[in-house]
Amino acid sequence: MMWHWLLAAALLSGPMAAQDPAARLRAAGATPEYIQQVTAEFAEAARDGLPVEPLVRKALEGWAKRDRVPVERVVTVLAQVRTRLTEGRELARGAGVSTPPDALVTAAGEALGRGLSTDDVRELVRAAPTAPEAATGLMVAASLAAQGLERAAAVRLVHDQMASRADGQSMLELPSALADVLARGVPMSDIARQILAGGGLPGGIGGPPPGVPPRGGPPITPPGRGSR
Amino acid sequence: MVLALPATGAAQEYSLLLGGTHTRYADSVSGSAGRAAGRLDMRGTFWSLRVEGGAAQFTAGGMALNGSMSGMGLRPLGGRVGLGLAAAAAGLSVQQGHSGSVAAGPTMIVALGRTAWQLTGTVGLIRDLGGTVWNLAGASTVTRIPLGRVEFLAGVVGTRSDTLTWGDITARATIRQGSVELSADMGLRAGDLANDPWGGARVAWQMVPSVAIEVAGGRYPRDLTGFGAGTYVEVGVRLRKGATRASAATPDTYLRGPVRVERMADGRVRLRVPYRGDADLLSIAGPFSDWQPVPMVRRRAGEWEAVLRLPSGVTEYVLVVAGRFVLPDGVVGVDDGLGGRAGLLWIP
Secondary structure: OHHHHHHHHHHHOOOOOOOOHHHHHHHOOOOHHHHHHHHHHHHHHHHOOOOOHHHHHHHHHHHHOOOOOOHHHHHHHHHHHHHHHHHHHHHHHHOOOOOOOHHHHHHHHHHHHOOOOHHHHHHHHHHOOOHHHHHHHHHHHHHHHHOOOOHHHHHHHHHHHHHOOOOHHHHHHHHHHHHHHHHOOOOHHHHHHHHHOOOOOOOOOOOOOOOOOHHHOOOOOOOOOOOO | OOOOOOOOOOOEEEEEEEEEEEEEEEOOEEEEEEEEEEEEEEEOOOEEEEEEEEEEEEOOOOEEEEEEEEEEEEEEEOOOEEEEEEEEEEEEEEOOEEEEEEEEEEEEEEEEOOEEEEEEEEEEEEEOOOOOEEEEEEEEEEEEEEEOOEEEEEEEEEEEEOOEEEEEEEEEEEEEEOOEEEEEEEEEEEEOOOOOOEEEEEEEEEEEOOEEEEEEEEEEOOOOOOOOOEEEEEEEEEEEEEOOOOOOOOHHHHEEOOOEEEEOOOOOEEEEEEEOOOOOOEEEEOHHHOOOOEEOEEEEOOEEEEEEOOOOEEEEEEEEEOOEEEOOEOOOEEEOOOOOEEEEEEEO
């Protein structure tokens, strides 16, 4: 369980997260005009009770990429991030977490930004035993989708991992495990098919706990007699 | 003497320029000339050397031979600072005599994000066409600022030679678009030897990797070797052999394969990036550094390394090569919402 809290802390921490956002932007060399424009978005988020760190990070990224990104674009993107955070918070509440912690709101917002649907987010939050585990699961599912895994399969894989009560480290190994399977030449479509059939990743990571049959069929291996 | 900061991307290149020029070298050799010139560019991670030589045969009968060499070696002090030596020499031979110069001195380069700044002090000698030898002492600063496709170089040079003192401000902008490179220079001088501003432009069209058409023209300033200010127009074909020049190969051309991540025994995370180019500095940036470039260290040929304190989880990143944010081919990335992409790293 400690893993999830550590991950939740990581999700919210930048190198100097405790520092004033304007000071961090100044330290990065941002101009007063830039700081003024983006901090207006930070203030708006804080007023709404949303985590500010994702916006600070995006503003720092926008400043670092200022050669090709005008400040107006950065401000627009910050507003989009704020909207996704609001949506993520509402989804978490709707899934039963009455007071979602900042880490979960951040993870839900980022998952929406990386292509997970509102249903996906709701499903994973509901399936997670705790809010920090939900945050980890959302982060991993979004990463799997970014790797090219079909969204439904990404969510299913994380969902099954949660059902198996895997720890945060095992959850975090899923993207690397997927990369390994791909490196062995297994087509993505085959991987998705196996995951959606409840078989986890080819090679044995993810999926339901040993002994639990996919699709409700008879156990392949009886509980207590080894894994698949 | 202004020593350009070492560019990135090129390892070594031999080239031959064949063309024509219309200029005034000296009163006795001016007008149109056929010209052949060779150039050798060599560059390592912390050193660079350029040697050039050429001959111009004027239609009026005179001939001019010229040669030059410039180079520098640096010793890195941390990821952002390099200290070393810079040296340059040049010579010219025309019917009415020979001139030449040699200068050397300490140099320091500081990399601040994508901007690099160089300070050089030099002492040397100049021999003018009449055979008089002048001593020379100077200091220069050059700042390189890459902004997207455009690279700016701005320099300030102060020089003293016996009783003469003058200062130059120079600026150069280079833009690369596909196979075409356009650069424009200008300079202003104050003090002795002052005259009108000078400037010029050069266009190089890389038709194929080994052949480029070059067109240049402009005005050059008076110097101590005995030549007055003058103008020139030059057209030529440059034949190249060796590594692809920086303008033709983008920095990310050399990035292949994923970043390897390893949690070390002391809890820190080692990141290894496969990079086959000859960049002077490769950096990584992400939310873990507030998107400020963190310089990497070249461990061996084709691999750069950074050791960072990173929490477990997923983080975004980009690599910074020659001031550009790039991602290796084939890595897992996400839309950054800002019109580009960021890579994803899984930190164990």
